[in-house]
Amino acid sequence: MKHRTTVETTQETPPQTALSSAALNSALNLSGGAASPSMPPARPRSVSSFISCTCLTAFLLRSVIRLYPHILPPLRASTVSPSVYFLYASSVLAFLYSESYKGFHLKFNQTYLTRSQRLPNLYKLPLLNILYSGGWVxxxxxxxxxxxxxxxxxxxxxxxxxRLSPLWRGVLDVGVVAGLSGAVVSLWMLWLGSVVKNETVGKGAEGY
Structure with a gap:
């Protein structure tokens, strides 16, 4: 009886081991160990990724062009105090750090590129391309x-x-223009780096 029990236990072990292996592989896929079925394979050099970056660039530069004319009037006044230049410079530096670097370069642009390089066929039309790459859908x-x-x-x-006075509107707009312009530069630097190395950017899969 003891011998029979031992044989039966030994025969049942392989299916359990196989089940554990399947569960482990599934967990690795979900945690990023391999591409999961819901995440298409990365294509850093795809045309769709280039189109996606071009669409986002056009969207950001459109805002820059709309805001730029409001920057100059306070600087063209007959008397411009040094404090105005200080406010402008402070706004530029603040937005370059908070918007361009922390907001776009370290977070949004990386995820945007990762998603654009894994674009499903369903989303390859320009408008759907940017919506998917940006994570809006x-x-x-x-x-x-x-x-x-x-x-x-x-x-x-x-x-x-x-709704601000010309001076404060200029101070705010120059910061936004600098931040969005820096975001565009960051986007294309990351894209070019991924194309040269033929690999996705480092942290782009976070919050996919």
């Missing part, structure tokens, strides 16, 4: 909140600037 809840939050934040800044 077909993304995790965290990514949707971040993407829509950035959009709302930029819209609020533009709306607020319209």
């Amino acid at each position: 077909s993304s995790s809840k965290k990514r949707k909140i971040t993407s829509w939050g950035i959009t709302f934040g930029v819209a609020v800044l533009i709306a607020v600037s319209k």
